[in-house]
């Protein structure tokens with residue numbers, strides 16, 4: 001049996017009519033940038049997140065970068081980010097000229113450890129960017145308490161956790177703003193690149209919209225040295241087709257994750273931990289194993305697609321040598337990069353496919 005790490009086919013089959021209708025609407029209108037589809041999607045997604053404003057942009061990295069820029073974060077500033085995340089979180093900080101300060105995660109949740117944040121705060125620290133990694137919300141209460149104490153902005157990186165909750169409240173609403181990615185593989189994915197920022201702050205939303213549109217507040221009038229990062233009409237229309245299915249899609253991911261959690265049984269495998277305060281949306285089903293590379297090869301040889309999120313920790317990446325963090329200094333991020341393995345998990349995975357993944361892992365000796 002061949003099982004890809006991710007397949008969009010079952011979802012595209014189910015939403016075929018809606019996606020084609022979305023394309024037809026846009027083609028019929030012949031209007032491709034800054035139109036009614038963008039507006040409609042932003043309204044629908046803000047409502048989904050229980051937030052007042054949503055501003056679309058080109059991708060998730062831009063959402064984070066433009067938010068930092070809009071909040072005035074710049075050269076000389078420091079921003080706290082987790083040491084175990086996709087590199088985009090750190091790059092957003094770098095692109096506005098500030099320095100990412102890496103804080104170790106909790107080995108069980110994979111998310112930033114709030115108990116380790118305070119010791120990294122200096123007079124240069126301006127913001128904390130918690131990342132709700134793999135689909136599980138961070139432990140937000142202590143993070144928000146620290147932010148309040150030191151008067152720091154909180155910008156959530158929600159790229160992997162559309163719809164996840166913490167203490168019953170949906171992510172995207174905990175801080176000053178939240179960046180989302182709609183990269184095709186994310187829980188809400190476009191048919192190309194797309195992103196958005198969600199906020200309850202109107203001034204910030206207006207500034208973000210201008211920054212992503214050449215710094216223009218109205219046509220040919222420029223108040224900021226902005227850039228071009230807009231959510232185009234086609235992607236907005238495709239995303240709108242998927243928003244009503246978000247709960248169904250996330251519930252299906254939970255169905256698969258629950259089977260893995262209850263049926264995978266192998267002493268070489270550590271299953272992921274979910275905090276009781278959190279409702280996980282399983283962007284990634286992350287197991288750990290001291291025999292990770294052996295297990296990955298074994299599964300691949302059996303036709304099962306797996307992935308490593310992420311095989312090289314940020315501080316050990318070539319491009320971040322200038323942070324001056326040596327191997328061994330962030331042992332938890334390094335431990336995760338050496339032991340983490342992501343199992344196949346996507347909307348519409350069949351029971352037979354799930355059975356095959358489980359029995360294969362259980363037979364690994």
Ligand SMILES: *Cc1c(COP(=O)(O)O)cnc(C)c1O
Pocket residue numbers: 059060061062085086088089131157159160180181182183193194195
């Ligand atoms: C995907 C991702 C991003 C960036 O999103 P893009 O749309 O690919 O630019 C940022 N942060 C995290 C944690 C991500 O997983």
